Amino acid sequence: MSRTLRHDLPIHVILGILAILTFYPFVFMVITSFKTSPQFIHNFWGVTWPPTVANYRDAWHRISIYLANSTLVSGASVVGVLAISSISAFVFARFDFPGRELLFFAILSLLMIPGVLTLVPAFLLIKSFGLLNTYWALILPYISGGQIFAIFILRSFIASLPEELFESARLDGASTLRLFTSIVLPLSKPILVTIAIMNILSTWNDYVWPLVTIPDGRRWTISVGIVSFSSQYGGLENWGPMFAGFVIASIPLIILFLFTMRYFIAGLTSGAIKA
Amino acid sequence: MAQLTVERTSSAMPSSSKWALTLRRMTRCKECYLLLTPTFVLILLFNYYPALSALYHSFFQWNGANFKRFTGINNFVLMVHDPTIWLSLGNMVKLTLVALAINLTFPLMAGALIFHLRDLRLAYFYRVLFVVPMVVPGMVTLMIWRFIYNPNIGLLNQILKAIGMGALARPWLGDFKLALYAIMFIGFPWVAGISTLIYLAGFQAIPMELLDAAAIDGASAWKRFWNVELPLVMSQVKLIVILTVIGSFQGFATIMVMTNGGPGTSTMVPGLYLYRNAMYYNKMGYACAIGTMLFIITLILTYLNTRYLKSSVEFTGV
Known part of the structure; x- marks a missing residue:
C-alpha cells in the first residue's frame, strides 16, 4: 500500500460514509422512478426489471411545460443581468464622475434588504402594472435583483484590469463602446460565466415569488410546478411517475453543470467569499 | 504643492462656481x-x-387596495400581543441555532477532511461530488424529503421497520x-453544500509555510487543526454565520x-406568517410590519456579527 493511500485511508472511510448518506435518497429516487406501483409495494428496496419507461412518458407530459417556462424565464433573466450589470460595472470601475461613490453605495446597500420585506409591495406593484400571470412578473424583478450582486463582483474585477490596456486603446481612438466590447467583455468572460451560473441557479430554484405572481398553472416555473405535481401524484400513491418527474426536473441543471463544472465550483467558492 | 493650491482655491471659491465645476465634470x-x-430605473422600481x-405601510391598516388608514405604531403593538408572532419567532430562533450548529461542524469537518487528502485527484473528485446535490433543484430535494418522512411508505419509517x-x-x-425537528434534520448529513466549499477554499488559502512550520514543530494533527488551521479560516466561519442567519431568517419556502x-x-415562522397575513387575510399593513421587524433584526445581527467576529480575525492575524 502506498504511503499516500495509507495516510488517506481513514479519510476515505469517513468521506465515503458521508457520500453514501448524501446520495442514497437520490439513488432511491432513480431506482423507484423505473417501478410500477405494485413493483414498488412488493419490492421497496431493490431494482426491478424490466424498467418501466412509461413512468417517464407520463411525467414528461406534466413536467415539460414547467421546464420550458423555467428555461424561458431563467434564460431571459440571465441575459438581462449580464448585459445590464456588465455595462454598469464597467462605468463604476473605469470612469470618474460626480456621485460615483454615492450611486455605488446605493446599489451595494440593497444587499442588506431582505426579500421578505419587499414581498408584499413588490407583488402589489406587479399587480398594478397588470403583469400578474406574465413572464415579465418574474423576469423584470429577477434582472433587477440579480444585477446587484453581479455589479458588485464585476466592478472589482474590471477595476483590477491594468490601466495601460485602456490607455493604449484610447490613444488608438477607441470609443467607450469599443473599450467595452474589445477589452472588458473578452477579459471578463470566465467571471461572466460564473455569474451567469449563479444567477440561473437562484432563479431556477426560486419558489415564493412565482407562486405569488403566477396563479395560472400553465405558466408555472419548475419549482412551483414540481411541488404541485408531487402533491398530486404522491396523493394518488403514484410513486413511479412522481420520482420520474423528479429525475426529469433535475436533468437541465445537471447538463449545465457537466459543461461548466469548473466555473460552477469557482463561483460557489471564490464568488461567495468576496461577498 | 500644486495639489494643495488647487484645493485651497476650490474651497475658497464661491459655492456657485463650485457647482459649475461639478456640473462641468458631470x-x-x-x-x-x-x-x-437601466440599472437605476430597475432598482428604483423593483x-x-x-x-x-x-x-411606510407598516404604520397603516391596509388591505392593499381601497382601504388604507394610518394607525401609528398600532401594528407593532398588535404584534407584541400576537401569540403566533412569539411562537414563530421562537421557532425561527431554534431553527437558526440548529442551522448554525450544523453549518459550523459538519461542512467544516468535510472541508478539513478533503483538504487533508494527499491524493489531490481524489480531493478534487470529492469536491465535485459534494457539489452535485446542489445542482438538483431545491424543491426536488425537498419533495424527496417529504417522501422520506411519509407516514405510510416513507424511507425513514421503512428503514426503522427493516432494522x-x-x-x-x-x-x-x-x-x-416532532415536526420542527424533522425540518431541522432535512439535508442530513449536511456536507453537500456551499458551506463545505467555502471552508475548503479557506483551508486551501492557508500559506504552505505555516502548515509546514507547525508540522516541523511536531504539533499533532489535532493540535495543528485547532491552533493553526481553524483560526485561519475564521473569515470563512464569519461568512457562514452571516449566510446561515440570513438564510434561516428569510427562508420560509422550506417550511411552506x-x-x-x-x-x-x-x-410557523415569521416569513410564512407574513405571507399568510398578506395573501390569505389581506392584512397588508400587518404583513409589512412583520417584514420591517425581520429587517431590523437582520440589520442588528449582521452588525453584531461583523463587529464581534472581525476582532477575532484581527487577533488571529497577529
Missing part, C-alpha cells in the same frame, strides 16, 4: 449617467420602491412535537412546502 461624463440608467413602501425498530415509526411531519406551518401552528 457633463464631461454624460455617457456614464446614461449607461447607468427594489427601493417596494422596500420603502413596506417600511426491527418499527415501533419508532411516526408521521414525522404530522407530529406536533414541508408542513405549511403545521400541524396547527407548531412550525
Whole structure:
C-alpha cells in the first residue's frame, strides 16, 4: 500500500460514509422512478426489471411545460443581468464622475434588504402594472435583483484590469463602446460565466415569488410546478411517475453543470467569499 | 504643492462656481449617467420602491387596495400581543441555532477532511461530488424529503421497520412535537453544500509555510487543526454565520412546502406568517410590519456579527 493511500485511508472511510448518506435518497429516487406501483409495494428496496419507461412518458407530459417556462424565464433573466450589470460595472470601475461613490453605495446597500420585506409591495406593484400571470412578473424583478450582486463582483474585477490596456486603446481612438466590447467583455468572460451560473441557479430554484405572481398553472416555473405535481401524484400513491418527474426536473441543471463544472465550483467558492 | 493650491482655491471659491465645476465634470461624463440608467430605473422600481413602501405601510391598516388608514405604531403593538408572532419567532430562533450548529461542524469537518487528502485527484473528485446535490433543484430535494418522512411508505419509517425498530415509526411531519425537528434534520448529513466549499477554499488559502512550520514543530494533527488551521479560516466561519442567519431568517419556502406551518401552528415562522397575513387575510399593513421587524433584526445581527467576529480575525492575524 502506498504511503499516500495509507495516510488517506481513514479519510476515505469517513468521506465515503458521508457520500453514501448524501446520495442514497437520490439513488432511491432513480431506482423507484423505473417501478410500477405494485413493483414498488412488493419490492421497496431493490431494482426491478424490466424498467418501466412509461413512468417517464407520463411525467414528461406534466413536467415539460414547467421546464420550458423555467428555461424561458431563467434564460431571459440571465441575459438581462449580464448585459445590464456588465455595462454598469464597467462605468463604476473605469470612469470618474460626480456621485460615483454615492450611486455605488446605493446599489451595494440593497444587499442588506431582505426579500421578505419587499414581498408584499413588490407583488402589489406587479399587480398594478397588470403583469400578474406574465413572464415579465418574474423576469423584470429577477434582472433587477440579480444585477446587484453581479455589479458588485464585476466592478472589482474590471477595476483590477491594468490601466495601460485602456490607455493604449484610447490613444488608438477607441470609443467607450469599443473599450467595452474589445477589452472588458473578452477579459471578463470566465467571471461572466460564473455569474451567469449563479444567477440561473437562484432563479431556477426560486419558489415564493412565482407562486405569488403566477396563479395560472400553465405558466408555472419548475419549482412551483414540481411541488404541485408531487402533491398530486404522491396523493394518488403514484410513486413511479412522481420520482420520474423528479429525475426529469433535475436533468437541465445537471447538463449545465457537466459543461461548466469548473466555473460552477469557482463561483460557489471564490464568488461567495468576496461577498 | 500644486495639489494643495488647487484645493485651497476650490474651497475658497464661491459655492456657485463650485457647482459649475461639478456640473462641468458631470457633463464631461454624460455617457456614464446614461449607461447607468437601466440599472437605476430597475432598482428604483423593483427594489427601493417596494422596500420603502413596506417600511411606510407598516404604520397603516391596509388591505392593499381601497382601504388604507394610518394607525401609528398600532401594528407593532398588535404584534407584541400576537401569540403566533412569539411562537414563530421562537421557532425561527431554534431553527437558526440548529442551522448554525450544523453549518459550523459538519461542512467544516468535510472541508478539513478533503483538504487533508494527499491524493489531490481524489480531493478534487470529492469536491465535485459534494457539489452535485446542489445542482438538483431545491424543491426536488425537498419533495424527496417529504417522501422520506411519509407516514405510510416513507424511507425513514421503512428503514426503522427493516432494522426491527418499527415501533419508532411516526408521521414525522404530522407530529406536533416532532415536526420542527424533522425540518431541522432535512439535508442530513449536511456536507453537500456551499458551506463545505467555502471552508475548503479557506483551508486551501492557508500559506504552505505555516502548515509546514507547525508540522516541523511536531504539533499533532489535532493540535495543528485547532491552533493553526481553524483560526485561519475564521473569515470563512464569519461568512457562514452571516449566510446561515440570513438564510434561516428569510427562508420560509422550506417550511411552506414541508408542513405549511403545521400541524396547527407548531412550525410557523415569521416569513410564512407574513405571507399568510398578506395573501390569505389581506392584512397588508400587518404583513409589512412583520417584514420591517425581520429587517431590523437582520440589520442588528449582521452588525453584531461583523463587529464581534472581525476582532477575532484581527487577533488571529497577529
